[in-house]
Amino acid sequence: MKVVRNGEAHRASRTGVIRPSGRPSDLSSELPLDTILRGDCVAELSKLPARSVDMVFADPPYNLQLQGELKRPDDSRVDAVDDAWDKFESFQAYDAFTRAWLLAVRRVLKPTGTLWVIGSYHNIFRVGALLQDLDFWILNDIVWRKTNPMPNFRGRRFTNAHETLIWAAREPGAKGYTFNYEALKAANEDVQMRSDWLFPICSGGERLKDEDGRKLHPTQKPEALLARVILSASKPGDVVLDPFLGSGTTAAVARRLGRHFVGIERDPTYADAAQARIDAVEPLPDLALALAPTAREAPRVAFNSLIERGLLAPGTLLTDAKARTRALVRADGTLSLETAPGLGQIGSIHRAGALAQGLDACNGWTYWHVETREGLKPIDTLRAVMRSEMAMAAE
Amino acid sequence: MKVVRNGEAHRASRTGVIRPSGRPSDLSSELPLDTILRGDCVAELSKLPARSVDMVFADPPYNLQLQGELKRPDDSRVDAVDDAWDKFESFQAYDAFTRAWLLAVRRVLKPTGTLWVIGSYHNIFRVGALLQDLDFWILNDIVWRKTNPMPNFRGRRFTNAHETLIWAAREPGAKGYTFNYEALKAANEDVQMRSDWLFPICSGGERLKDEDGRKLHPTQKPEALLARVILSASKPGDVVLDPFLGSGTTAAVARRLGRHFVGIERDPTYADAAQARIDAVEPLPDLALALAPTAREAPRVAFNSLIERGLLAPGTLLTDAKARTRALVRADGTLSLETAPGLGQIGSIHRAGALAQGLDACNGWTYWHVETREGLKPIDTLRAVMRSEMAMAAE
């Protein structure tokens, strides 16, 4: 699927389906968009087309020993064995359950897709170890620090004031996963976003209630947390899947942020509530969502095109920022070094810059400068002029 | 062994040995106190008496699996952990190693003893899962948030700004473990100590250097972290064991805080340096063993947190004080300029403010204003609201 960069394009397919690339279209391989699938997540995932989802957020069951509802991968109930709940048995069952849904998720993930899992110390170590065993590639672990955690009533432990998220790529060496680095940095006082995030727990008006005014779902996650996740690791128009949808936070936030969602939920009460919640969401306007072009994604400009366009004349002398090293611009777009080290050598702006500094690599665009009326300027400013000319021409 | 509660009692046995309770005294079952045992930790642990240690702190190899060389943007090389002791053939090999030392540790722990392990996402999930498999009982996971982590140089992930500690009892239902709840609370401005701790990394004068002025040990931990651990989960006179002593932080802090230590270290260089470091430590007078207050955290507010907390909606228009320039608040916490100069450009509140004025820099908090019932207000007032909410939540 082509990456959709503007809102109009993804709006057009808001209620459509997505077919996996490189496979014939048939009903069984279509990805239903913006829908809650009711059923067991492993069973439902197996019906979806392979390699069709951009991001998965999973909030699996945490409690291992406190509840007897744990299901095996085949959906049979794990027998709680009378009074003696065998703890080793329960960890094994939890591992089998986890392995099953992780494998099912891996199948539907695109090769460039990433997976988020949230958990607490009760389960996150097992999930993380299994992720590694199954050859996912952990990119970060993230700590959600709660501003308002529940205190520890008995005073026998530290206040459990955080949960852990794991962010993982589909496999080691996976390339091309989405990470909106520049936007995150810009939003964070122009410093890199760290692995520790601070949010309040979900309470007040955001917390869904049932008819009796009791909380509808025991572990509803705050929308702010999901927004951070979705804004970090997906693009507008992407497909975000949640195999344990619960109260529908993932889907509601995805919809608000112009992403498609696929939710899976077994419990009809939760699924109904999630559907009502999603229906009430108004997607944000495209302008508030579009990603800013990043330096990485800017169109490539060949150095010799500056010469061809007349922005730089052959024979011009370039220098480093302190005017210590010099190089001559040749008509073919190469540089000839005029100073040691590298005197007389010829190469690209990058090779020449590396040679001049005795380094392996160098970004010639920022290393080499040209004399202008306003003083020495990096040739990157000429590239910027070139790019804006190209953008004007494209309109 | 009786718990020793005052300084005098434990001073008396400072250089002595401890015999395991309920067993005949013989040389092979005596615990050598305040000593570094040189050798492999599993072998050395097996020589120690069972059930004789109050607390274990372990900083095992992390199994980092670094792929290649990493350079900073200025092309300098990152001095990474490439030591042989951190290399394992597979996760299986790492698990076998971990299982072996965990079992050896369990044998020497008193039934009331607790174990701390520190790690990163590379290894901590495996350690945690094995702790559960081996029937330890996790009491908390603790996040060490670093004030000054190494940045992510390539901009492909979140800054890895924390490490994780697991605190576990010897077995489920273990009673009588030490947790100095009241002292910790008193030291924490009378609120319960949380599971997220903030400390700088070990650097400056605290960092041990070799003859050439290079760091002696690649992963020396800060003393403040160890002090928090030891003060939380042990009493004066207790025995604290570290099976991977390294540069000796655990032993040095234990000695300073009036605890006995047993250190195990395989590398003679590390062991020698640790011994010299420990010898230079002056134990604190008993009265000074009270907890020092924890540092109050400077509240830092990022612009996107205003959006995440609902104080500012995506799509809102911001203006300068005279309402000449306009910018749109986007969902990810960046601004999109709606007026020239800079029309259409996207950036942080600071970048956008600079662009709008044609300046190099700008304080977006005071430049950008939002329309309120009481007229145009700088967004800094929203930040003030945010800070007061955070302060209230902290009480």
Added chain:
DNA sequence: ACGGAGAGTGAATCATACA
């Protein structure tokens, strides 16, 4: 002595397009 500039550094699983 003091201030400021500049260099150094810390447990890191840190590219991608195109030929």
Added chain:
DNA sequence: CTGTATGATTCACTCTCCG
């Protein structure tokens, strides 16, 4: 598939050097 060329990318803090 591999190999090659391009070129994007850092925060908080400590210490030294120089004026």
